[in-house]
């Protein structure tokens with residue numbers, strides 16, 4: 279069982295070993311004044327924000343660069359640490375703006391090193407706490423993957439997905455998407471001068487977050503503009519400097535937006551396929567009724583920048599007796615013919631009352647062999663963080679989050 283730490287404001291889950299102090303957000307009153315955040319603004323907008331508080335035109339450019347460096351290269355969490363600018367300007371900034379990250383409600387550490395945060399975003403309704411979504415960090419020996427959410431809730435209702443059982447609350451804005459990455463870097467000590475409070479399970483590498491995947495809650499292609507704006511900020515080489523090729527956007531198949539994702543964001547694409555015929559896919563991934571397989575596969579073939587070095591990842595969840603026969607594996611090979619592809623087999627991660635079972639391991643291996651024999655890489659995604667419900671498709675927030683008793687039953691403890 280993972281360690282749970284929680285902020286005093288939220289008592290949904292029991293606190294266990296308090297080895298990770300949840301600092302962020304701890305001092306933030308529930309109804310913090312509605313300062314405008316500077317996170318998530320592009321450089322032009324940041325300049326306007328500076329002009330607005332009286333920075334002279336001829337100084338704006340220089341101040342934007344200083345702020346950008348402070349925010350995104352150094353990871354400052356308060357204006358007061360921005361010593362390259364005068365105290366007077368720092369005070370004006372702090373009066374008008376904020377650089378707060380999303381608030382941490384709980385932070386959990388799995389026994390395999392996976393970390394999961396329940397985050398609270400700004401409230402849209404005065405007096406009410408903001409909506410919540412989850413973020414997961416998966417460390418490996420020499421690299422680390424951060425999985426962020428694009429929406430609170432989801433509209434897609436995929437039958438096997440826990441997030442799909444909660445309604446869409448809202449899209450996350452660009453600042454909330456960038457803010458997730460910044461917060462993770464705060465907690466993992468992934469800024470040049472900041473160390474993690476707890477290094478348990480972290481990779482042996484210079485950077486803790488070497489890959490970003492939009493595979494948390496939500497459908498990123500239904501929140502395209504915010505994702506695009508956030509990616510530009512995250513990839514800016516004077517700041518966080520992630521490479522576009524290290525960002526993977528996962529879609530259930532919003533066909534009309536796929537081309538734009540490649541052309542305008544330039545990220546890698548993952549497609550949640552899960553079935554090789556329309557009949558089954560209509561049932562498992564209902565968006566298939568709108569954009570059936572033929573259209574989806576064509577959009578994959580047309581994905582900008584596709585090559586053997588830049589393959590599409592096809593995600594395929596292994597559901598016992600549903601989509602895991604050896605004929606299904608052969609159909610999958612047929613379907614992907616001619617597309618530079620990797621196939622990611624995901625053992626189904628159960629959640630309370632989920633209508634499916636995970637295929638047995640021997641069957642998953644036989645399935646993988648057929649795909650490997652056809653010349654495709656088909657890694658089986660080792661489930662990570664299952665003990666803290668952080669694995670694929672297990673993310674869900676607030677109202678119906680599972681109780682400790684349910685979690686124990688699920689894990690057979």
Ligand code: SAH
Pocket residue numbers: 434436438439440492493494495496497498528529530548549550593595624625626627628629670671672
């Ligand atoms: N909406 C996007 C982003 C979600 S990514 C998409 O559908 O691609 C999350 C990935 O985990 C998707 O491939 C999803 O189909 C898969 N998934 C969802 N529930 C799962 C579960 N219970 N077990 C394993 N994988 C699951």
